Amino acid sequence: MIEIKNVTKIYSMKKKQVVGVDNISLTIQDGEIFGIIGYSGAGKSTLLRCLNLLERPTSGQVIIDGVDLTSLNDKQLRQARLKIGMIFQHFYLISSKTVFENVAFALKAAKKPKEEIEKRVNELLEMVGLSDKRDAYPSQLSGGQKQRVGIARALANDPTVLLCDEATSALDPSTTKSILALLKKINRELGITIVLITHEMEVVKEICDRVAVMQNGRIIELGTVYDIFTNPQEELTKSFINSVLRFEIPDHLLQKRTGTMVKIHFKGEIAEEAVISDMLQSFKVKGNILHGKIEYIQEIPLGIFVMELIGEQEEIQRAIDYISQRTNALEVIAYAA
Numbered sequence: 001m002i003e004i005k006n007v008t009k010i011y012s013m014k015k016k017q018v019v020g021v022d023n024i025s026l027t028i029q030d031g032e033i034f035g036i037i038g039y040s041g042a043g044k045s046t047l048l049r050c051l052n053l054l055e056r057p058t059s060g061q062v063i064i065d066g067v068d069l070t071s072l073n074d075k076q077l078r079q080a081r082l083k084i085g086m087i088f089q090h091f092y093l094i095s096s097k098t099v100f101e102n103v104a105f106a107l108k109a110a111k112k113p114k115e116e117i118e119k120r121v122n123e124l125l126e127m128v129g130l131s132d133k134r135d136a137y138p139s140q141l142s143g144g145q146k147q148r149v150g151i152a153r154a155l156a157n158d159p160t161v162l163l164c165d166e167a168t169s170a171l172d173p174s175t176t177k178s179i180l181a182l183l184k185k186i187n188r189e190l191g192i193t194i195v196l197i198t199h200e201m202e203v204v205k206e207i208c209d210r211v212a213v214m215q216n217g218r219i220i221e222l223g224t225v226y227d228i229f230t231n232p233q234e235e236l237t238k239s240f241i242n243s244v245l246r247f248e249i250p251d252h253l254l255q256k257r258t259g260t261m262v263k264i265h266f267k268g269e270i271a272e273e274a275v276i277s278d279m280l281q282s283f284k285v286k287g288n289i290l291h292g293k294i295e296y297i298q299e300i301p302l303g304i305f306v307m308e309l310i311g312e313q314e315e316i317q318r319a320i321d322y323i324s325q326r327t328n329a330l331e332v333i334a335y336a337a
């Protein structure tokens, strides 16, 4: 378990002070994939780097598996850090060393015997799907392959926690997917807790269990990914979600409409029920679907539809009440013109 208690990081420069992280308290459970999302400058990197004390908090505590890292001396901290792997946006591989040597480096630093290193590196390369690139140099690898080496290196000393600093931001969408799938496999199979920072909600949607939204050094919203997607509270959270769901109605449709426009969210099992057709059969209204999709977030369906309802106003209202009651998530975008 990772316990972050009242962590503040202030950067002091000659003439001014910048608050990187502002009094954050947070608990991350064992085996979670926890995402931290925010725009540039929100404090994500600072918070992540406070978790292994690459940045020492100005105040507060970071307690991992019961050990307060802020209380350790340098030697103890080096030892504790072996159990906290980290991967980076720009990989940071050693260009003069082969894939094998890059991964072995982490084990040599931990003073492991040669035979053990050989065996472990081979195992790790197998796990990340790079056994055939053992003797290649970083310059001969694609971005996705470089990140796989980074992941193998980060896992070398059997960490309990893996910190991911924008690990897929330098990769194209399909490579991003394959790296996220690998991270998920590592989490599920090895039980490693993953904390990742990103500015892409797509990444959060793809693999995170919970997410915290950061702004100005603070966490402004936190919850399970499904709850955040289906019931965001803050404007910033809503804008991140819109960037994934891309739910915009074209202007020409808005202008052409004559009926009442409603947006309906179908959460969980209700997404698979015939609510709309039941409504159309039960009330004297016509329904025009203008936009619709079902997304799967953590494998739970979330349906979103925008409909134009046409008919007598009274009947439309009864239809709206009916859907509201069954879905608990109907929003009238515009009443009949």
Ligand SMILES: Nc1ncnc2c1ncn2[C@@H]1O[C@H](COP(=O)(O)OP(=O)(O)OP(=O)(O)O)[C@@H](O)[C@H]1O
Pocket (backbone or CB within 6 Å): 011, 018, 019, 020, 021, 038, 039, 040, 041, 042, 043, 044, 045, 046, 047, 199
């Ligand atoms: N070494 C540093 N010295 C001074 N200020 C810093 C330092 N590192 C970060 N900051 C400041 O702390 C604040 C938070 O920065 P941080 O890099 O943690 O944000 P971020 O959300 O990770 O953004 P990005 O995605 O751009 O890295 C910013 O105002 C930044 O300018």
